Amino acid sequence: MDAKDLQELLKLISRLEFSEFSMREGDFRLTVRGKHYNQGQQVVLSGVPTQVTTAPSAVPAAAPFAAAPAPAATAPAVTPAATATAASDDSRYVAIKSPIVGTFYRSPGPDKPVFVKVGDKVSPGMVVCIVEAMKLFNEIEADITGTVVKALIEDGSPVEYDQVLYLIDPKG
């Protein structure tokens, strides 16, 4: 992959709203996470590209993306982008996910302090948020010990089943 290919690829990526995209072929590994990922967009490139092999779960236009780059590669390896560390960091965090569909509340009431914020310690049984569904208020309890490193949902936002609410560093 030469500089021009890379530029084309980045241009394309910036236009798409990926929430996650990853590909791997031999030594080549590419991870893209788009707008809905709290880290913002990030691209991790390493190794020698050949062609797109996986276009998983992700959102709108996996097909055009797959069709676009994929040059027969002879170019030297691209050094990993600076954000690569951030991506591998996340993998050691444990997610607290929503067990139900509903509306997410970070505090027990409009004028009350939040249950937990980034930097707080959590332990099993500790309430981390409320998910309200059809007038039933469900306090979600942590099932692990660790430190909150990310709070991903805005107060009052809708959440889906299994959506990640918090990232917890179990070693923190």
Added chain:
Amino acid sequence: MPINTLFVGKVLLAFEELPSTNAYAQELLATSKPIEGTVITAVQQPAGRGQHGSSWESEAGKNLTCSFILHPGFLPAAQHFALNKAVSLAVRDTVAHFCNDHVVKIKWPNDIYIGDAKTCGILIQNTLQRGALGTSIVGIGLNVNQASFSDWIPNPTSLLMANGLENDPMVVLAHLCQNLEARYLKLKAGKQTEMDQTYLQQLYRFQEISIFQRPNGEILAGKIIGVDPIGKLMVQFDEWTESFDLKEIKLVVSG
């Protein structure tokens, strides 16, 4: 009147005044291990709660304001709305005992209506642990002997206003304990299909043409045809069917 039950109401904590019976129940759960079926009542409840942030008005001594502590650990988180059905049916059964049965309905998801007016509100607070329900606080505000309400309350009524008779709130509570235990045990026994059907049979405006309003003000005519497993209201319009969250639709009550 004795409370004739196995566990609901066997521990009854009756207070002259509490800020909120639900809040007291929460405190109790945080500091001790109250047995399942514990009931907390308050003659006066100045900080009674409705939905997130809204309040519940009740004239001192006139009504029933109480909270039940349950441990529905047998219910997966995904089925938490089933608990709402069991509770709503129990309260409906109770109100129906004191009124003309067939005019007492559940307005989705859990208000109890006599005719077109609200006589009872329910506020359920669960804890979810490892994908299942942990503890549940079922708060109930049931208008018993109140004869007039503040103007800001949209369409209130009470047992007294509905049938002209005064009732002892503690007698109403005894009935409620029995009905709640009966419905709860059915839920525990896995009789959900039966309960789903009964809930629909007792649903206010079920299968009747009604007026609905979207949050953007749009007015639509449609009829309630069901409630989906997570509790959303299913409404059939002329050419389509739609499921709604509580905040996505309002049933316009002509009362």
